[in-house]
Amino acid sequence: MEVTLVFLGRLEDAAGGAQRIIAVEPPSCIANIAQSLEPDLCAALLKEDVRFALNGALVQRHCSVSDGDEVAFLPPVSGG
Amino acid sequence: MEVTLVFLGRLEDAAGGAQRIIAVEPPSCIANIAQSLEPDLCAALLKEDVRFALNGALVQRHCSVSDGDEVAFLPPVSGG
Amino acid sequence: MPGEIALVVGAFDPAARLAGFAAEHRDAGAVASFLGQVRCGDDVGCGDDVDDGQALELLHYEPLTLPSMIALGEEAQKRWKLSGLLILHRIGIMCAGEPIVLVACAARHRRPALTAVDFLMDHLKSRVWFWKREKTATGWQWIEPREQDRTDLARWAPAAHS
Amino acid sequence: MPGEIALVVGAFDPAARLAGFAAEHRDAGAVASFLGQVRCGDDVGCGDDVDDGQALELLHYEPLTLPSMIALGEEAQKRWKLSGLLILHRIGIMCAGEPIVLVACAARHRRPALTAVDFLMDHLKSRVWFWKREKTATGWQWIEPREQDRTDLARWAPAAHS
Numbered sequence: 225m226e227v228t229l230v231f232l233g234r235l236e237d238a239a240g241g242a243q244r245i246i247a248v249e250p251p252s253c254i255a256n257i258a259q260s261l262e263p264d265l266c267a268a269l270l271k272e273d274v275r276f277a278l279n280g281a282l283v284q285r286h287c288s289v290s291d292g293d294e295v296a297f298l299p300p301v302s303g304g
Numbered sequence: 305m306e307v308t309l310v311f312l313g314r315l316e317d318a319a320g321g322a323q324r325i326i327a328v329e330p331p332s333c334i335a336n337i338a339q340s341l342e343p344d345l346c347a348a349l350l351k352e353d354v355r356f357a358l359n360g361a362l363v364q365r366h367c368s369v370s371d372g373d374e375v376a377f378l379p380p381v382s383g384g
Numbered sequence: 385m386p387g388e389i390a391l392v393v394g395a396f397d398p399a400a401r402l403a404g405f406a407a408e409h410r411d412a413g414a415v416a417s418f419l420g421q422v423r424c425g426d427d428v429g430c431g432d433d434v435d436d437g438q439a440l441e442l443l444h445y446e447p448l449t450l451p452s453m454i455a456l457g458e459e460a461q462k463r464w465k466l467s468g469l470l471i472l473h474r475i476g477i478m479c480a481g482e483p484i485v486l487v488a489c490a491a492r493h494r495r496p497a498l499t500a501v502d503f504l505m506d507h508l509k510s511r512v513w514f515w516k517r518e519k520t521a522t523g524w525q526w527i528e529p530r531e532q533d534r535t536d537l538a539r540w541a542p543a544a545h546s
Numbered sequence: 547m548p549g550e551i552a553l554v555v556g557a558f559d560p561a562a563r564l565a566g567f568a569a570e571h572r573d574a575g576a577v578a579s580f581l582g583q584v585r586c587g588d589d590v591g592c593g594d595d596v597d598d599g600q601a602l603e604l605l606h607y608e609p610l611t612l613p614s615m616i617a618l619g620e621e622a623q624k625r626w627k628l629s630g631l632l633i634l635h636r637i638g639i640m641c642a643g644e645p646i647v648l649v650a651c652a653a654r655h656r657r658p659a660l661t662a663v664d665f666l667m668d669h670l671k672s673r674v675w676f677w678k679r680e681k682t683a684t685g686w687q688w689i690e691p692r693e694q695d696r697t698d699l700a701r702w703a704p705a706a707h708s
Contacts, residue, residue, distance in 0.1 A: 232607055233677030234688040280609025296607055302678035302688070303671050303695035312445055313515030314526040360447025376445055382516040382526070383509050383533035398568065403561030406581055410643040413585035416578075416663070418656060419568055423575035481572040494580060495698075498664050501578070505656050536657075 225250050225291035227257060231269075233299040238268040254278070254295055255285040269297050305330050305371035307337060311349075313379040318348040334358070334375055335365040349377050387469035389457045391450055393476050398486045401472060409468040409490035416497035417470075417488040418505050422480050439519045441477045442484065449475075449513045456507050460489070463503070464496035471504065473514070506536040549631035551619045553612055555638050560648045563634060571630040571652035578659035579650040580667050584642050601681045603639045604646065611637075611675045618669050622651070625665070626658035633666065635676070668698040 227248055231239040239261075248257055254276050258269040268274075276283055277296040289295060307328055311319040319341075328337055334356050338349040348354075356363055357376040369375060387405075398419050406415045422440050444450075457469050468490035478484065487504045491497040508514075510533040517524045549567075560581050568577045584602050606612075619631050630652035640646065649666045653659040670676075672695035679686045 230607065232605065232675075233679075234690075237688070277607070277610055280613075282610075294609075296610075298607065298610075298675065299677070300691045301672060301674065301676050303691040310445065312443065312513075313517075314528075317526070357445070357448055360451075362448075374447075376448075378445065378448075378513065379515070380529045381510060381512065381514050383529040399561050399565030402564065406560065406583070410583055411585060413583055415581040415583065417581075418660060419577040419579075420656065421568070421572055421575055421577065423573060423654065492585065494582065494667055498580060498660070498667070502660050505660070 225252075227252075227289055227291075228294045229257070230294060230296040232296060233302070235268060235274070235297050235299050238265050248289070250291070251288055253286045253288045254283070257289060257295060258285075258297075271299075273300050274298060305332075307332075307369055307371075308374045309337070310374060310376040312376060313382070315348060315354070315377050315379050318345050328369070330371070331368055333366045333368045334363070337369060337375060338365075338377075351379075353380050354378060387457065387461075387466075387471075389450070389453050389469070389471045390473075391444060391453075392472050392474045394474075395478070395482055396472060396474070396486070398472075398483045401470065401486060402488055405468065405470045405488050405490070412467040412490035412497075413492050414494040414497040415488060415490045416494070416501045417486065418501050419483060420485040420505075422478050422482050422484055438521075439477050439479050440484075441517050441519070441524070442473075442475045443515045443517070444475050445513050452512045453508070456504065456512060460500045460504050464489070464491060464500040466491050466496065466500055469500070469504075471508070473508065473512075475514075503540055506540065509533055510537050549619065549623075549628075549633075551612070551615050551631070551633040552635075553606060553615075554634050554636045556636075557640070557644055558634060558636070558648070560634075560645045563632065563648060564650055567630065567632045567650050567652070574629040574652035574659075575654050576656040576659040577650060577652045578656070578663045579648065580663050581645060582647040582667075584640050584644050584646055600683075601639050601641050602646075603679050603681070603686070604635075604637045605677045605679070606637050607675050614674045615670070618666065618674060622662045622666050626651070626653060626662040628653050628658065628662055631662070631666075633670070635670065635674075637676075665702055668702065671695060672699050 225248060227246055229244045231242055236242045258266045275298045276285055278287055279294050307326055309324045311322055316322045338346045355378045356365055358367055359374055402417055453471055457471055461469055466489050470488040472486045474484050487501050489497045489500040516527040518527055564579055615633055619633055623631060628651050632650040634648045636646050649663050651659045651662040678689040680689055
């Protein structure tokens with residue numbers, strides 16, 4: 225199945241782009257998907273302060289992902 | 305000697321006008337001047353919450369007054 | 385003086401004044417403001433109320449009122465290191481919907497700008513020499529201080545009555 | 547919705563927006579506002595800083611950012627019974643002196659109007675999904691959260707991260 229990954233804030237730099245479409249084997253959760261990526265990127269995506277959205281709703285990392293879903297990785301907001 | 309009295313806020317109603325020029329015998333302090341007026345007005349002017357200004361500076365009621373001075377009677381501000 | 389502090393006779397345009405202030409302090413980053421408008425209503429507060437079709441009159445005492453506003457502005461400036469400050473307070477007779485008071489503070493960060501506006505409003509309302517009367521169906525009536533004004537002041541460390 | 551809450555692409559005119567808002571809420575009596583402008587400076591805060599001649603970029607995540615602003619507006623409305631509320635937040639690339647954020651709250655009395663603006667700013671800064679990067683001599687750099695943002699939030703009773 226195909227999943228769209230969106231990298232916000234500093235994670236865009238870590239991923240080398242704001243978005244990536246990848247093929248994953250079902251069943252997969254968000255954590256599985258992160259673990260299938262480059263180790264450095266995986267570490268950045270699963271840092272404790274990163275939150276996850278599945279199709280625009282905040283979810284936990286063990287939430288399972290379906291074909292066509294959009295998964296967003298959200299680092300802390302910048303504040304100021 | 306001649307002294308100008310200025311009545312602010314509700315004291316204008318008590319005095320029947322915003323201003324009054326009166327002749328007083330020296331030596332006089334602000335309290336003496338108030339006591340020389342109608343008893344009701346005097347009571348209103350010497351109420352505990354009224355403050356006094358002599359020529360634009362806040363003073364105590366026993367401050368003495370000279371010829372040509374302006375004495376203002378200041379009830380509490382309206383707030384809001 | 386860190387900014388403009390004035391008594392205004394007749395209506396003023398708060399948006400234009402605020403636009404000018406923000407432009408002047410473009411480097412400041414944070415501009416907080418408060419606008420009080422005469423309210424057409426049934427309780428006294430800021431904006432002040434007038435009954436429908438009636439009027440509010442704000443009186444001052446020339447030798448004390450503006451000096452007490454300036455002293456207040458200087459105190460705010462000292463406490464919060466503002467980069468700019470604007471206090472416009474109307475005097476005279478005004479109707480519902482008209483601006484009474486505009487306060488704006490510019491600072492590098494939002495906390496001092498917001499806090500200074502709050503401080504200035506509490507003190508303008510209860511420490512600066514203004515007296516208000518309201519024109520009602522039965523004639524003009526003086527507005528007396530409210531307990532709330534004392535509570536508002538108690539939020540701040542002592543500031544001399546000037 | 548009690549008012550207008552929007553993301554704005556490109557510069558906007560805060561004075562005109564505020565004038566419209568105040569006119570719409572002429573009956574409210576109290577209109578408090580906060581304007582954040584991009585600061586040309588050397589520390590991060592609101593307004594946000596950019597180095598001289600450089601730029602700031604504000605990014606959002608479409609499915610979350612505006613909904614989180616709307617939820618925040620609804621919370622403020624519920625807490626302070628506002629008669630009106632305006633939240634405009636810019637996204638995209640902006641330069642020093644340009645407005646980033648305008649928040650205005652109208653209420654019968656000044657305390658709720660001022661407090662709601664303060665609340666909205668603290669939460670917009672640390673709870674709404676915005677990421678900022680700054681263009682420096684060495685390229686774009688992400689701005690990280692500051693300890694101050696957590697302190698600011700701690701001033702309010704818990705509000706869910708939406």
